[in-house]
Amino acid sequence: MSSTLESPSPLNHSTKSTPGLSVLKLPDPGVASKRVAREIGALIRQRASENRNCVLGLATGSTPIRVYRELVRMHREEGLSFHNVITFNLDEYFPIKPNAAQSYVRFMNEQLFDHIDIVRTNVHIPNGTIELEAVPGYCRDYDELIATTGGIDLQLLGIGRTGHIGFNEPGATQDTRTRLVKLDNLTRLDAVKDFGGMDHVPLLAITMGVDSILQSHRIRLLAFGEHKADIVQRAIEGTMTSAIPASFLQSHRDVQYLLDDAAAECLSPSTTGELSQ
């Protein structure tokens, strides 16, 4: 497995129009997740050796779970410390209590934070319990806090079937900042399994904006499975459009897609040819 990690099949989709975008096709989600976890671990250690903080942008959902599992393993078995790490999560349902089964606070605690030595005050997740009137000010503060830390060093992303990143659903423009949004119906449908019925799925969420995400120094987007193949193709090969918010990543200077075979399946032969160079 480690030799595969050393030599993934690189699909370097670096065209004149998207010079900062690359695509790696990896044999399976485990290999892709370990690769990202190792990159994160190396960044944390490098920053620690310089006496600096490492600012991570984190995602929830099924996609990053293996990355978190690997980071926990690296903490336990390899002594990776998170004492210099500051985190900002992309999004949270609104309203929601932090101890609700579907809350992203609970998810992050269970998947990562409860198992590592992160300083709890360095963890930031949009607050699903604030009053509606307080949300705009809260969101401004969230973006400002990210900027105050020096910006996100590495942003981990998944992609929704609507083309959302964070909860920036179709219609979200490139200049959007952290804010309250309406969830797309397809996104709510995908969440039914977690909430046990469409009526229980929240209508709203707080999300970092497209621009908030694009401010990150590096972006790593993971996508696995054939149900992501079509949207991944449109996000990478299509024109940049608010109909597919993930397409705005094409404008970033250092964004890498890490895909398994199934998620890479719809990439066109011409792109794949280009990618194989």
Ligand code: F6R
């Ligand atoms: C989660 C998030 C979403 C998910 C996306 C994919 O914090 O921001 O954009 O990354 O919905 O979800 P999964 O990984 O469950 O397919």
